[in-house]
Amino acid sequence: MRLDKLIEQELLTSRKEMKQYFARKQVRIDGQVEMNASRNVDSLLHHIQVGSDCLYTDHVYLLMNKPAGVVTALKDEKHTTVTQLVASVDQRETLYPVGRLDRDTEGLLLLTDNGQLGYELLLPEKKVEKTYEVWVNGKLSEADRLAFQAGIMFHGGEICKPAKLAILDASDKMSHCLLSIQEGKFHQVKKMFLSRNVKVTRLRRIRMGPLSLDSQLLRGGYRQLSYPELMKLKPYFK
Structure with missing residues (x-):
């Protein structure tokens, strides 16, 4: 939660009163004076103190x-x-x-x-990496891995950032692999594999950051x- 909003909500202050806490250096996060009113805080992760008051959040x-x-x-x-x-x-x-x-x-x-x-x-x-478990309807090869590593180009010339492809199993009718990317273009994973002449038949995200x-x-x-x-x-x- 934004620190300034938390102070206004929990201490029932006006905007002016909230700013005065910062001006007087009475806001502390984990024991350190905090001057960034827009900082995102959570009392599960941070000790939030304003003057003598400890504040608590309730995020899910x-x-x-x-x-x-x-x-x-x-x-x-x-x-x-x-x-x-x-x-x-x-x-x-x-x-x-x-x-x-x-x-x-x-x-x-x-x-x-x-x-x-x-x-x-x-x-x-932030380059938050996302990893997908992917099944496609054809055989993937080392050439595909290198193409993903270099950056897949879509029809129209749009180029994706380099991606990591790990082939777990490959046969003429089906391949199973892991793909890690750091961006999120529309239908990106499916379009990347289509550019290599195979179609995604099942897709599951297993990691995000x-x-x-x-x-x-x-x-x-x-x-x-x-x-x-x-x-x-x-x-x-x-």
């Missing part, structure tokens, strides 16, 4: 195993949305999915009501992030 961070057929959206007239899979006890008015997965794509999805964190994770300059898909989560299931997982996201709290 959900790790979901998104199933195929569900859309990454807040509302949809035709399909079930990922937020509809969340039980009422875990719902927040501002809960939203960080990034998107296509309707037929499965796997790791982070949902949170901490908008600043989601924004930081999606910034291109420091977070990994929980193998114990059933499709459509979710759980709160553990403290160690949340700690791994601390560098993205800016």
Whole structure:
């Protein structure tokens, strides 16, 4: 949560009064004077003190195993949305999915009501790596791995950033691989493989930055992030 908003909310201050706390150097994060009023904080990760008061946040961070057929959206007239899979006890008015997965794509999805964190994770300059488990309807080869490494070019001349392709199994009719990318163009993974003359038949995201898909989560299931997982996201709290 933005530090200035937290102070106004918890201490019931006016905007002017909130600014005075900073001017008097009465705001401390983890014992250090903090002058950045827009800093993103969470009391699970930070000790937040304003004068003699300790402040606390109440954000939610959900790790979901998104199933195929569900859309990454807040509302949809035709399909079930990922937020509809969340039980009422875990719902927040501002809960939203960080990034998107296509309707037929499965796997790791982070949902949170901490908008600043989601924004930081999606910034291109942060180069947050995403890894997908991919099945395609043809044989992949070393030439494909090198093409991904060099940067796939789409029809029209658009070039993707270099990507890491690890081929796990390959036959004439099917290949199974892992693909790691640092960007998120529209239908990017599918289009990358189409450029190599194979079609994605199944796609599952298994990693996003420091977070990994929980193998114990059933499709459509979710759980709160553990403290160690949340700690791994601390560098993205800016």
